[in-house]
Amino acid sequence: MTDIPATDDAVLRVTDLRTHFPVRSRGVFPKTIGQVKAVDGVSLSVAPGETLGLVGESGCGKSTTGRTVLRLIAPTSGTIELDGTDITRMSAKQLVPLRRKAQMIFQDPYNALNPRHTVGTIIGAPFEVQSVSPPGGVRAAVQDLMARVGLNPEHYNRYPSEFSGGQRQRIGIARAVALRPKIIVCDEPVSALDVSIQAQIMNLLKDLQDDFGVAYLFVAHDLSVVRQISHRVAVMYLGHIVELAPRDSLYSKPLHPYTHALLSAVPLPDPRAQANREQIRLSGDLPSPINPPSGCVFHTRCFRAEDRCKAEVPELRELLPGHTVACHFPMFDLEVGTVIRGPQGEVSELDAPEVRPPSEVIADVVESGGLARATGVDYVTGPDATPPD
Amino acid sequence: MSLTVVEAPSGAGDPVLGRSLRQIVWARVRRDRVAMTCLVILIGLYLVAILAPAICAVIGVDPYSFDSASISDMGGGPVGPWGGISREHPLGVEWGTGRDIFAQLLFGLRISLLIATSATIITVVIGTVIGIVSGYSGGKTDAVFGRIMDLTLAFPFLLIILALSGVLTQRLTSLGVPEGNPSRITYMILVLSVFGWPYLARIVRGQVFSLREREFVEAAVAMGASKSRILFVEILPNLWAPILVYATLTLPTYIGTEAALSFLGIGVLPPDTSFGAMLASSVSYFSVVPSYLFIPGVLLVTLVVTFNLVGDAVRDALDPRAGRR
Numbered sequence: 001m002t003d004i005p006a007t008d009d010a011v012l013r014v015t016d017l018r019t020h021f022p023v024r025s026r027g028v029f030p031k032t033i034g035q036v037k038a039v040d041g042v043s044l045s046v047a048p049g050e051t052l053g054l055v056g057e058s059g060c061g062k063s064t065t066g067r068t069v070l071r072l073i074a075p076t077s078g079t080i081e082l083d084g085t086d087i088t089r090m091s092a093k094q095l096v097p098l099r100r101k102a103q104m105i106f107q108d109p110y111n112a113l114n115p116r117h118t119v120g121t122i123i124g125a126p127f128e129v130q131s132v133s134p135p136g137g138v139r140a141a142v143q144d145l146m147a148r149v150g151l152n153p154e155h156y157n158r159y160p161s162e163f164s165g166g167q168r169q170r171i172g173i174a175r176a177v178a179l180r181p182k183i184i185v186c187d188e189p190v191s192a193l194d195v196s197i198q199a200q201i202m203n204l205l206k207d208l209q210d211d212f213g214v215a216y217l218f219v220a221h222d223l224s225v226v227r228q229i230s231h232r233v234a235v236m237y238l239g240h241i242v243e244l245a246p247r248d249s250l251y252s253k254p255l256h257p258y259t260h261a262l263l264s265a266v267p268l269p270d271p272r273a274q275a276n277r278e279q280i281r282l283s284g285d286l287p288s289p290i291n292p293p294s295g296c297v298f299h300t301r302c303f304r305a306e307d308r309c310k311a312e313v314p315e316l317r318e319l320l321p322g323h324t325v326a327c328h329f330p331m332f333d334l335e336v337g338t339v340i341r342g343p344q345g346e347v348s349e350l351d352a353p354e355v356r357p358p359s360e361v362i363a364d365v366v367e368s369g370g371l372a373r374a375t376g377v378d379y380v381t382g383p384d385a386t387p388p389d
Numbered sequence: 390m391s392l393t394v395v396e397a398p399s400g401a402g403d404p405v406l407g408r409s410l411r412q413i414v415w416a417r418v419r420r421d422r423v424a425m426t427c428l429v430i431l432i433g434l435y436l437v438a439i440l441a442p443a444i445c446a447v448i449g450v451d452p453y454s455f456d457s458a459s460i461s462d463m464g465g466g467p468v469g470p471w472g473g474i475s476r477e478h479p480l481g482v483e484w485g486t487g488r489d490i491f492a493q494l495l496f497g498l499r500i501s502l503l504i505a506t507s508a509t510i511i512t513v514v515i516g517t518v519i520g521i522v523s524g525y526s527g528g529k530t531d532a533v534f535g536r537i538m539d540l541t542l543a544f545p546f547l548l549i550i551l552a553l554s555g556v557l558t559q560r561l562t563s564l565g566v567p568e569g570n571p572s573r574i575t576y577m578i579l580v581l582s583v584f585g586w587p588y589l590a591r592i593v594r595g596q597v598f599s600l601r602e603r604e605f606v607e608a609a610v611a612m613g614a615s616k617s618r619i620l621f622v623e624i625l626p627n628l629w630a631p632i633l634v635y636a637t638l639t640l641p642t643y644i645g646t647e648a649a650l651s652f653l654g655i656g657v658l659p660p661d662t663s664f665g666a667m668l669a670s671s672v673s674y675f676s677v678v679p680s681y682l683f684i685p686g687v688l689l690v691t692l693v694v695t696f697n698l699v700g701d702a703v704r705d706a707l708d709p710r711a712g713r714r
């Protein structure tokens with residue numbers, strides 16, 4: 001795959017990665033009767049200090065990709081290079097020293113911390129496991145980290161159950177950055193938190209990236225969250241990357257019909273614009289990854305699908321600078337070189353749906369009186385002046 | 390679960406220490422009056438068992454010496470009311486020999502607690518280790534251990550113990566365990582543990598099955614932790630609740646089982662005794678001297694009930710959803 005913008009010093013490079021899970025029959029002597037193709041030929045690379053967003057709907061294999069590149073799940077085929085070292089077939093023992101370079105932040109801060117360990121033990125575990133003795137001792141290093149991620153260092157001896165969700169996520173982040181890894185796989189790190197906390201955690205992640213130069217593989221389903229933090233974004237569908245592009249290019253000129261549909265599903269802040277705009281509703285369910293469709297995996301739900309899509313697997317190709325898409329009929333007029341908007345192939349001047357943090361949106365709507373008009377309640381001057389969720 | 394108030398990160402400077410599981414459980418048990426009473430009784434019984442020789446010496450009784458003065462010449466029945474209760478013999482004397490029942494009770498308690506406690510410890514260790522390894526490894530290891538558990542549970546426990554007691558006790562003696570009662574006691578401990586661990590192993594295995602899917606285990610793998618660290622540092626602390634509850638409920642069962650086995654004749658031999666042995670010998674005289682049956686019986690019931698009540702209290706204290714207070 002030559003189309004992937006790759007720098008030679010990529011901290012993570014994944015080539016044609018496949019992760020298949022066997023489906024076994026029940027009984028005393030189980031037989032493998034099929035494969036769940038969770039990840040089916042994914043190639044990507046992450047440069048030092050870069051954030052690559054990985055989006056897609058539930059079950060598209062984005063989390064599995066994240067876990068496979070850390071070798072938490074065994075890959076079926078393909079190669080994973082971490083900081084120039086091929087780790088695809090390494091044994092668990094060989095991997096141990098390399099684990100320092102790649103860490104993970106988990107989705108559920110309630111599950112990701114051992115409830116029977118104190119915060120000090122949890123954040124200090126990487127030092128202990130990797131036999132790293134930081135200058136000044138582990139305790140000092142841990143308390144430094146706690147302060148760095150916005151926790152009170154005096155809470156060293158507390159248990160995770162004594163913290164709120166956002167604070168627990170900070171503990172998980174402190175643990176992940178403890179050994180100054182080169183890349184952190186963030187598996188939906190904010191989707192379990194409420195919106196105000198989400199913003200804090202996103203800012204913390206950005207700050208840490210600025211300070212330590214750590215790269216993120218940022219797995220999420222929330223397009224606005226991914227837009228905030230990513231330099232480049234990859235869109236996954238049924239185990240395949242269908243589009244990979246620099247952030248602004250992807251959000252303003254989505255080329256794959258699937259990306260287009262995803263973006264059109266993001267609600268607009270302005271109720272009138274929301275009512276007037278054309279939304280693309282995908283019909284049908286996500287096909288089974290045990291038995292994926294032939295050709296382009298998206299053809300069963302695609303509004304632009306033609307016969308060719310059922311037969312031929314589309315390759316990723318670069319249509320705009322750094323913007324690659326795997327589609328036979330992208331939303332792009334190849335002859336004129338313009339981006340097509342809308343399912344009927346018309347070229348319109350309408351801008352791509354704007355995605356902004358919800359706090360801004362609420363502020364805007366409240367300011368313009370939109371909310372008051374819409375609901376008949378004046379939230380700005382009302383008794384508690386709090387906009388509803 | 391915790392009762393401590395969480396402060397904002399920028400909160401006041403007084404260091405508030407988090408409470409460990411042990412502290413939380415202890416605080417809850419301490420508020421439970423029934424459990425505390427039972428705990429005091431249990432500790433008292435253990436102390437009495439450990440100090441039995443000293444106590445007997447102080448009172449001036451001993452379990453081995455015959456006292457022909459306290460039994461009648463005809464039939465060997467105890468002289469005096471209630472099985473010969475007197476100043477010399479606080480709980481009366483044994484029929485036929487005149488040995489002191491109070492002293493026998495203390496020494497019997499010693500042996501019963503020794504057997505039940507050792508067997509429980511061995512059961513817990515074997516059950517926990519096999520349960521954790523089996524549950525975490527899954528696959529073939531789990532299948533092999535699973536079949537071993539099935540096999541052990543399917544054994545006709547009582548029949549085997551009774552049938553093999555003679556042979557295996559001799560085998561233990563030939564392996565270097567002192568002959569006689571030490572061998573018989575070792576045999577009982579081994580038998581109870583060997584047939585007891587699968588229950589705990591099953592419980593632990595099930596818990597580990599769900600724990601190993603938790604993300605903190607994945608986090609440990611991602612930081613390069615060894616398997617033994619994952620099993621015994623990450624997972625084991627989360628299993629103390631079921632293990633502790635199982636242990637406190639198993640111990641009284643073992644006391645009962647030991648009594649039953651002694652009653653059936655494979656327990657300790659005279660002149661030593663245990664609750665079961667005392668109950669067995671008292672049965673013949675029940676119509677004449679009921680106290681001989683009731684005294685060990687009451688102590689056995691007390692022991693089992695207090696252990697169960699403490700076990701219940703520990704379980705309540707460990708379960709955050711117990712819905713108390």
